[in-house]
Amino acid sequence: xxxxxxxxxxxxxxxxxxxxxxxxxxxxxxxxxxxxxxxxxxxxxxxxxxxxxxxxxxxxxxxxxxxxxxxxxxxxxxxxxxxxxxxxxxxxxxxxxxxxxxxxxxxxxxxxxxxxxxxxxxxxxxxxxxxxxxxxxxxxxxxxxxxxxxxxxxxxxxxxxxxxxxxxxxxxxxxxxxxxxxxxxxxxxxxxxxxxxxxxxxxxxxxxxxxxxxxxxxxxxxxxxxxxxxxxxxxxxxxxxxxxxxxxxxxxxxxxxxxxxxxxxxxxxxxxxxxxxxxxxxxxxxxxxxxxxxxxxxxxxxxxxxxxxxxxxxxxxxxxxxxxxxxxxxxxxxxxxxxxxxxxxxxxxxx
Amino acid sequence: xxxxxxxxxxxxxxxxxxxxxxxxxxxxxxxxxxxxxxxxxxxxxxxxxxxxxxxxxxxxxxxxxxxxxxxxxxxxxxxxxxxxxxxxxxxxxxxxxxxxxxxxxxxxxxxxxxxxxxxxxxxxxxxxxxxxxxxxxxxxxxxxxxxxxxxxxxxxxxxxxxxxx
Numbered sequence: 001x002x003x004x005x006x007x008x009x010x011x012x013x014x015x016x017x018x019x020x021x022x023x024x025x026x027x028x029x030x031x032x033x034x035x036x037x038x039x040x041x042x043x044x045x046x047x048x049x050x051x052x053x054x055x056x057x058x059x060x061x062x063x064x065x066x067x068x069x070x071x072x073x074x075x076x077x078x079x080x081x082x083x084x085x086x087x088x089x090x091x092x093x094x095x096x097x098x099x100x101x102x103x104x105x106x107x108x109x110x111x112x113x114x115x116x117x118x119x120x121x122x123x124x125x126x127x128x129x130x131x132x133x134x135x136x137x138x139x140x141x142x143x144x145x146x147x148x149x150x151x152x153x154x155x156x157x158x159x160x161x162x163x164x165x166x167x168x169x170x171x172x173x174x175x176x177x178x179x180x181x182x183x184x185x186x187x188x189x190x191x192x193x194x195x196x197x198x199x200x201x202x203x204x205x206x207x208x209x210x211x212x213x214x215x216x217x218x219x220x221x222x223x224x225x226x227x228x229x230x231x232x233x234x235x236x237x238x239x240x241x242x243x244x245x246x247x248x249x250x251x252x253x254x255x256x257x258x259x260x261x262x263x264x265x266x267x268x269x270x271x272x273x274x275x276x277x278x279x280x281x282x283x284x285x286x287x288x289x290x291x292x293x294x295x296x297x298x299x300x301x302x303x304x305x306x307x308x309x310x311x312x313x314x315x316x317x318x319x320x321x322x323x324x325x326x327x328x329x330x331x332x333x334x335x336x337x338x339x340x341x342x343x344x345x346x347x348x349x350x351x
Numbered sequence: 352x353x354x355x356x357x358x359x360x361x362x363x364x365x366x367x368x369x370x371x372x373x374x375x376x377x378x379x380x381x382x383x384x385x386x387x388x389x390x391x392x393x394x395x396x397x398x399x400x401x402x403x404x405x406x407x408x409x410x411x412x413x414x415x416x417x418x419x420x421x422x423x424x425x426x427x428x429x430x431x432x433x434x435x436x437x438x439x440x441x442x443x444x445x446x447x448x449x450x451x452x453x454x455x456x457x458x459x460x461x462x463x464x465x466x467x468x469x470x471x472x473x474x475x476x477x478x479x480x481x482x483x484x485x486x487x488x489x490x491x492x493x494x495x496x497x498x499x500x501x502x503x504x505x506x507x508x509x510x511x512x513x514x515x516x
Contacts, residue, residue: 006354006372006418031414034375035395047372049419076408080471100485101466103396105408106415238484336477 361430
């Protein structure tokens with residue numbers, strides 16, 4: 001690991017000032033950053049430790065029905081907040097399906113958004129990677145790429161974003177609050193992560209020195225509480241990144257879908273909001289034909305980036321399963337295996 | 352540049368001078384504080400062998416910078432027994448053969464203590480397996496580990512009920 005200067009500012013303004021310098025990086029729990037630094041993939045010359053910044057570790061349930069989650073709230077703390085779980089069950093399910101209990105206990109909400117891709121070529125300094133080294137090329141294109149993107153990728157980069165948490169956040173119109181040198185600004189979570197285009201080295205819209213201070217879910221997101229699921233297909237039952245995943249949230253009135261939210265994980269460099277599918281579902285009868293139609297709409301622009309053509313069909317099936325489960329109703333208790341299709345609650349034993 | 356931090360490790364407050372900010376909590380425990388019970392497996396947060404409890408939460412000590420934990424309370428495998436009296440989770444691992452080679456065992460035990468404290472799994476084996484999925488056992492002692500956690504959960508629940516009665 002390259003050595004670095006370590007600073008621990010006491011205010012957001014000091015943190016932003018310290019992190020604006022080239023080569024500086026924020027440190028929260030460090031569960032992804034330290035891993036990247038150990039591998040020589042991230043080489044910051046200054047770490048700005050934000051763990052002591054005041055006021056960023058609160059979950060605020062506001063009077064208007066929205067919730068404001070401080071950037072330093074731990075994943076596990078949010079997942080086990082009873083009030084949060086009561087209103088935003090798909091977000092809780094996504095959180096609990098991510099990483100391991102140890103990592104969820106440490107990792108923060110802001111850090112979750114800032115996770116970098118798990119593309120194995122990005123993680124291997126001996127491989128060419130445009131995201132790690134601008135203009136170097138992309139060894140994933142001709143390599144082991146069955147886990148890579150089928151939506152929104154470019155010739156420069158076919159990596160995917162690894163977050164589960166961000167998938168229902170994108171579906172439910174979450175907003176990211178950002179502090180920077182010019183003051184505060186807000187960005188819809190759906191627009192926070194960037195597609196690679198010609199500049200895959202930039203994962204998000206953050207400018208140098210900008211800091212995530214909170215994530216907000218609007219009150220309207222509570223409307224889906226009775227029909228909200230996150231479903232994630234993994235190559236092992238627990239503690240694995242999604243091959244594909246889907247957050248499905250519905251409101252159903254008099255046997256008709258009144259409103260639908262759908263987002264996909266594991267398919268693109270960002271959590272993928274499937275608005276065409278949402279439109280296809282609105283006003284439809286909640287049945288298999290409508291779900292299949294929505295699944296086709298969601299993937300209509302999909303294109304394999306290598307040996308991953310199977311992910312298009314798989315994503316469509318996961319959408320149908322997620323919508324079917326959401327329509328059946330949010331479970332009264334979190335399943336033993338959150339987001340899994342192999343839970344004993346679904347009648348299938350995983351061992 | 353050196354950094355002075357204070358940590359309470361297994362109940363003892365220690366002031367530590369770090370001459371390098373790169374030191375992880377895992378390396379600090381093993382190399383500087385003579386507490387090698389916490390194991391270094393993958394060193395990348397994937398195997399769980401380095402699990403310790405920091406401020407009441409089980410975490411991977413390999414992915415935590417020591418300098419950032421200034422002021423924290425740390426509990427390691429060396430701090431869970433009371434003299435010769437094993438912690439109920441330690442006793443349960445022995446009773447249920449929850450180990451073979453033993454390398455992952457300190458991390459498994461610390462993770463199990465954390466899991467039981469979190470109170471999310473109860474005696475449901477599927478919830479226990481899910482809650483312990485951050486700890487790999489290359490010998491494959493998972494069946495015994497799951498039984499040990501169930502047994503220790505029951506023991507610790509009974510003990511705390513007796514205390515509060």
